[in-house]
Amino acid sequence: QLQLVESGGGLVQPGGSLTLSCAASGIALDYYAIGWFRQAPGKEREGVLCITNSGGSVNYADSVKGRFTISRDNAKNTVYLQMNSLKPEDTAVYFCAARPGMNRCSNWWNMYIYFGQGTQVTVSS
Numbered sequence: 001q002l003q004l005v006e007s008g009g010g011l012v013q014p015g016g017s018l019t020l021s022c023a024a025s026g027i028a029l030d031y032y033a034i035g036w037f038r039q040a041p042g043k044e045r046e047g048v049l050c051i052t053n054s055g056g057s058v059n060y061a062d063s064v065k066g067r068f069t070i071s072r073d074n075a076k077n078t079v080y081l082q083m084n085s086l087k088p089e090d091t092a093v094y095f096c097a098a099r100p101g102m103n104r105c106s107n108w109w110n111m112y113i114y115f116g117q118g119t120q121v122t123v124s125s
Contacts, residue, residue: 002027002114004096009119012086016123020081022096022116030074033104035112036081038092038121048094050105051079058105063089086123093118 008020022034035050047060049070057070067086072079079096097112099105106112 002098004098004114004116006094006096006116006119009094009121011122011124013125014087014123016086017082017084018086018121020083020094020096020119020121022079022081024077024098028074029072029077029079029098031102032098032100032114033106034070034072034079035097035099035105035107035109036070036079036094037097037109038090038094039118040089040092043092045095045109047107047109049081050107052103052105053101054103056103056105060107083121086121088123091121091123093120 003025005023033052036048037045039045050058051070067084069082095118096116098114099112
């Protein structure tokens, strides 16, 4: 059974950077699209970025363009979300999710079949 575990969250000042990791166990990630989602208090979960099994990325949140990037290291069975120039409005719980198949990125949470528990990111001075 595939298990996803996010890490790397924490408290950071505005303008700072964090790198989130989504590590998989139980199955190889290289056949999965991996999406990063986030949910702020009182708001709906939103898609942030997704990376296909072949390494192509899809951006779902205009607010993170030019600041966040997604990458994967299949040898380490891990996907990363690099977050730069962080803003207070980036504060949220960040989740990763996996969807099997080629080029299967989706902005819809319920299209994925495996989910992590989330990691808190707080941007505050």
